[in-house]
Amino acid sequence: MSPTTARKRLTREESRAQTRERLIETAQHLFVSNGYGGASIRDIADKAGYSQGAFYSNFSSKEDVLLELLRRHMEGEATQLSTVMGNDRQKPEQMLAELEAWASTLNHDADWCMLSIELQLHANRSQTFAAEYQKVWDKHRSEIGGVIGQLFNKLGRTPPAAPDELAAAFMALSHGLALQRTTTRSDPSGRLIMVFLRGLIANAECLGTTAVAPTGSSSRELKKRRPSPD
Structure with a gap:
């Protein structure tokens, strides 16, 4: 075997990174096919080799x-959204069209829909896992809230509620529909999220009429900032 065709020796x-990836991929496959409770550590290790x-x-x-x-899925979503929102030269309709394209891919991964069920079930059964599970969701909600706040600012509109609250609502819609998905019915999450988002944007007040609620502000705080009518 020539030096050019010899297999590169891994550091x-x-x-270790390769081993970790194989274990993660194998665990995902077994969690989806057998359920979290039906996949033992021995099963994961043996199947991964x-x-x-x-x-x-x-x-x-x-x-x-x-x-x-869960972290990988959430980080992937946040990265994709940040990429869509990262072009400051985009016109509003172009930006919304790219969001539509991204939303159309939501919950199309059948494995992720199954994992969503396993994650929720295990969080309901294990308090220690539920605490860590909630931390990941809170971080993701904050990231999505930041994107929503950025979107409304770029469109010159005031969010009708705190961006974090809107993010929580959209996440609940997407997650809930993913849990109801069957193999014979397409998931409408992305389409419905964009329907609601466009409706919120269309009815939102222009910037300057009210103050934009920073991420993390409550809807009650937002109302307090609104000027009283003359």
């Missing part, structure tokens, strides 16, 4: 893997 860090020791070198428990899958 220790690269080898590693020992249980290799699993514990990367994760302390199955819950760690489940949370990692």
